[in-house]
Amino acid sequence: MNEFEIIRRYFERPSRDPDVLVGVGDDAAVLATRGRVAVTVDTLLEGVHFLASAPPDSIGHRALAVSLSDIAAMGARPRWATLALTLPGADPAWLEAFAAGFFALADRYGLTLVGGNLTRGPLSITVEVTGDFADDDTPMMRAGGTSGDDIYVTGWLGDAAAGLEWLTKSGHDLQIAPTEGADSTVAPLIERYLRPEPRVEAGRALARHATAAIDVSDGLVSDLAHLCRASACGAIVDVEMLPLSPALEANFGAEDALRLALSGGDDYELCFTAPPDAANAVAQALERSRTSGRPIGRLTGRTGEGIGIVWRRGGEPFAPRAGYMHFR
């Protein structure tokens, strides 16, 4: 197979989106837009963003999910994607499974793959997603939170990092049996790592109520710091309020569960802020999108130097570790 055959066989599908005026196969895609678009790009590398042994369908899912999560954090509706794929070789089984994982997630959100690029080299996957907004929706930015706003997170924190830690420590070969040998309570943690669920519905539902938002991709400690810096606020967070799953607590104990929930990445939950008088509206938006979520603290005035996030546990100061960095 040459690159044109690979694209035709695995990545060119008839579009059902009337706004895709020109799709895969021309010099560029042409899309009909409505006023505003949100654009985000993410690269996934083997060994950095996914395990070499990860099932290829989970890699396809994950490559799209991380960008969908950014779209969700803006309160936008995902519409179109491009895929820049660098492959060491053309393995039909790998390509088929990768495409299946990618398109299964794309189909759930009515997203169309409109273009891409295929090159031979070390495995690398770059996905760009373009979303749009309902007419009266306001994009959620990292800036916008103000002192006194409640800080919320959706879902459970730490599960994905726990799944990764279990896989790494057990030396599990995912290609043979994703969860064989794993306790039934570990399997959901592994699944959360392999196939994160972007909070697209919640993001759209929250767009009218949240003052600021970010997706939790590098860990709450890092990502809340970004939100605070952009909003020029400090924060007080009660770590005992962090949403921990029964599976996480059962398998990792209180201390490790807290560490993973604070500093582990890959959860792709949303962290957002809203004024106290929007609490009911927020609860309704979460319920409408069938997403759990809870307040974990509040934004404060900027306290002296730095971003000034005060972490507390049982009323006492608490010092979490920082999140993952590519360069130091």
Place this chain on the structure above:
Amino acid sequence: MNEFEIIRRYFERPSRDPDVLVGVGDDAAVLATRGRVAVTVDTLLEGVHFLASAPPDSIGHRALAVSLSDIAAMGARPRWATLALTLPGADPAWLEAFAAGFFALADRYGLTLVGGNLTRGPLSITVEVTGDFADDDTPMMRAGGTSGDDIYVTGWLGDAAAGLEWLTKSGHDLQIAPTEGADSTVAPLIERYLRPEPRVEAGRALARHATAAIDVSDGLVSDLAHLCRASACGAIVDVEMLPLSPALEANFGAEDALRLALSGGDDYELCFTAPPDAANAVAQALERSRTSGRPIGRLTGRTGEGIGIVWRRGGEPFAPRAGYMHFR
């Protein structure tokens, strides 16, 4: 420097584009659009798309130029870019020069970098460019050509491939002295390879007159075949009509010049079609955009199986080599 510092120092610049509602530094960029956008993505790898010894400013230029060329081939106006950069390390001198080359080209077209991604790994650069259209412009597609249309190319073909061939054969270290030891007639060939000029103005000027278009990135033989296949046409091309630069002919001789013009890639000229009665309008559009261009043949009805491009030289059949493929 961690990745956030690298982004702030080298890639975050104040935007002068009022349509950039949210730029670098949030979960996604938010852009104000007008009806239709063109989207294209390209990946450049060291050793495949540029030489390991290439000056980093030329890599920055080239990474953007290849996507601008796709935008040009659609007749669109480049507006915004994202940059997904995978780097083996954080070398300030490299980053500064790379960013300088990227932004120098971006500034010439009023293009704004609105987002990106930075990861540590084998050097890889993925640029996505989003363009838009004037209200009454029609996107130029690969499909759209009809039997009897003239086939044109802009500029000169083969120069970039000639520059690359000279560099490869001479084992020249570009980081020391880009064109030292090169004859003054070789220097422009090397420059064409290192810093290709996307035909943005020509593409926009031609959008109202051309029936089909493609950019010549893999070599005319490959790229004209794509246009013919999409337009369901055959073609007759007189290879003696191919535009060859004096520098190419002086340094490579007639046979090699022809081979490079037909099968060499990286020229980023436009190949387009227009009906004979549009010849004056095409000539004026080219002149308005200060771009040379000439007819090299014409589209024919589909002749039997395959795409049926007939290459002729002095009236005799001629068999050119195919272009570059990543996978075979």
